[in-house]
Amino acid sequence: MAMAELSAPKTTSTFLNSSSRLRLSSKLHLSNHFRHLLLPPLHTAPNSKFSCSVSQNSQAPVAVQENGLAKTKKECYGVFCLTYDLKAEEQTKSWKKLINIAVSGAAGMISNHLLFKLASGAVFGPDQPIALKLLGSERSIQALEGVAMELEDSLFPLLREVDIGTDPYEVFQDVEWAILIGAKPRGPGMERADLLDINGQIFAEQGKALNKVASPDVKVLVVGNPCNTNALICLKNAPNIPAKNFHALTRLDENRAKCQLALKAGVFYDKVSNMTIWGNHSTTQVPDFLNAKINGLPVKEVITDHKWLEEGFTESVQKRGGLLIQKWGRSSAASTAVSIVDAIKSLVTPTPEGDWFSTGVYTDGNPYGIEEGLVFSMPCRSKGDGDYELVKDVEIDDYLRKRIAKSEAELLAEKRCVAHLTGEGIAYCDLGPVDTMLPGEV
Numbered sequence: 001m002a003m004a005e006l007s008a009p010k011t012t013s014t015f016l017n018s019s020s021r022l023r024l025s026s027k028l029h030l031s032n033h034f035r036h037l038l039l040p041p042l043h044t045a046p047n048s049k050f051s052c053s054v055s056q057n058s059q060a061p062v063a064v065q066e067n068g069l070a071k072t073k074k075e076c077y078g079v080f081c082l083t084y085d086l087k088a089e090e091q092t093k094s095w096k097k098l099i100n101i102a103v104s105g106a107a108g109m110i111s112n113h114l115l116f117k118l119a120s121g122a123v124f125g126p127d128q129p130i131a132l133k134l135l136g137s138e139r140s141i142q143a144l145e146g147v148a149m150e151l152e153d154s155l156f157p158l159l160r161e162v163d164i165g166t167d168p169y170e171v172f173q174d175v176e177w178a179i180l181i182g183a184k185p186r187g188p189g190m191e192r193a194d195l196l197d198i199n200g201q202i203f204a205e206q207g208k209a210l211n212k213v214a215s216p217d218v219k220v221l222v223v224g225n226p227c228n229t230n231a232l233i234c235l236k237n238a239p240n241i242p243a244k245n246f247h248a249l250t251r252l253d254e255n256r257a258k259c260q261l262a263l264k265a266g267v268f269y270d271k272v273s274n275m276t277i278w279g280n281h282s283t284t285q286v287p288d289f290l291n292a293k294i295n296g297l298p299v300k301e302v303i304t305d306h307k308w309l310e311e312g313f314t315e316s317v318q319k320r321g322g323l324l325i326q327k328w329g330r331s332s333a334a335s336t337a338v339s340i341v342d343a344i345k346s347l348v349t350p351t352p353e354g355d356w357f358s359t360g361v362y363t364d365g366n367p368y369g370i371e372e373g374l375v376f377s378m379p380c381r382s383k384g385d386g387d388y389e390l391v392k393d394v395e396i397d398d399y400l401r402k403r404i405a406k407s408e409a410e411l412l413a414e415k416r417c418v419a420h421l422t423g424e425g426i427a428y429c430d431l432g433p434v435d436t437m438l439p440g441e442v
């Protein structure tokens with residue numbers, strides 16, 4: 001991990017409130033609700049007051065000089081007093097090109113864990129500088145400034161820019177990754193169909209914005225629930241972006257399943273591999289113990305209590321989120337952030353030989369007979385280039401087939417319910433009383 005020792009220039013400014021510490025970006029269209037933090041360079045020019053040490057193959061962007069001194073802004077404070085020339089940085093050969101990452105719901109609980117992992121280099125690596133583009137709302141704009149201040153105070157060498165804003169058409173400009181977390185939680189007495197509609201509108205708008213302003217190869221990870229159908233809405237509203245680039249987060253379910261199997265088998269959880277979550281991130285999800293392995297052996301050979309696998313294990317994974325809410329009084333945030341890290345790392349690092357990971361992906365062309373046009377969790381592998389391939393030869397027995405069909409039926413019902421948001425006609429909501437729930441709703 002790159003380390004930095006920062007000695008911030010003294011400021012004569014008396015404006016020490018949070019707004020004065022936020023710098024406006026000159027390269028972006030500005031609005032009252034779009035603010036830009038430009039973080040200090042990793043190495044600075046000899047005359048600057050910063051001294052940093054970073055990984056060997058990293059080279060610093062060039063601090064803008066004026067009369068041999070690093071240029072400062074009168075109204076700035078602390079580390080934000082230095083200006084540097086991003087164009088010069090782009091020309092630097094040995095420094096990886098900055099990547100732009102958007103996070104929505106950035107003032108929420110999951111983000112509060114995630115952003116600091118992203119900024120630390122734990123996700124994209126210790127030689128990958130990043131810019132964070134944080135999307136909030138009128139509700140959260142103050143809180144978002146607080147988040148940005150904490151990011152400043154963390155002195156992450158790899159974190160080069162922080163933008164905050166409320167307009168997805170501004171915040172998503174040129175982003176290469178979009179992690180969509182912000183969504184309305186289901187309140188008491190609220191129908192699931194209402195939730196699908198309210199959140200669906202958020203994801204329809206964000207899909208349109210990504211389509212218009214994001215990098216054409218942006219990778220999108222939808223976390224906000226109901227995440228599979230929200231991801232479907234998002235991709236249907238972004239026809240210029242390959243549908244394959246959209247994911248719904250089911251990695252938390254995979255991690256939960258691995259943990260339960262490890263506990264039962266009395267092994268450490270790194271011994272569990274090939275764990276597929278099939279279907280919806282809901283209580284119909286199917287944690288696949290048929291194809292999972294412990295120490296390279298089929299789970300059913302290691303855990304001979306097959307009744308537990310079919311009932312206890314399956315239900316414990318499906319309802320883990322609910323149990324956690326009972327204990328914690330709020331839904332999983334830290335472990336969700338960790339699972340987002342895992343999900344992204346699985347796309348940017350090669351999958352270990354013989355293994356796979358689970359992610360909710362668009363079903364077109366799948367070999368398992370799952371209805372096309374859904375976002376469905378399936379086993380995938382990656383070469384580490386941000387893309388993935390489905391694993392195509394996973395065995396499905398009658399037990400799995402029946403349960404997978406139930407999750408598929410649920411997703412089809414959700415899809416009918418949001419047809420008005422996917423451009424597929426008039427919505428028809430037939431989510432019945434046995435309609436399944438988010439993991440956290442049980």
Ligand SMILES: NC(=O)C1=CN([C@@H]2O[C@H](COP(=O)(O)OP(=O)(O)OC[C@H]3O[C@@H](n4cnc5c(N)ncnc54)[C@H](OP(=O)(O)O)[C@@H]3O)[C@@H](O)[C@H]2O)C=CC1
Binds near residue numbers: 109184249253333
């Ligand atoms: N897929 C998965 O595995 C998991 C998914 N989740 C889901 O992630 C989402 C975020 O969880 P978490 O960070 O804990 O939630 P928080 O309540 O802490 O934050 C959610 C954010 O959503 C935004 N939001 C958007 N629209 C609304 C609205 N209409 N009303 C209220 N808030 C809104 C708010 O930000 P702002 O005001 O800035 O828009 C808020 O900060 C939830 O949908 C949750 O169900 C949670 C755990 C696991």
Ligand SMILES: O=C([O-])CC(=O)C(=O)O
Binds near residue numbers: 225320322332439440
């Ligand atoms: O239901 C929720 O909001 C939380 C959730 O998705 C989970 O814990 O898996």
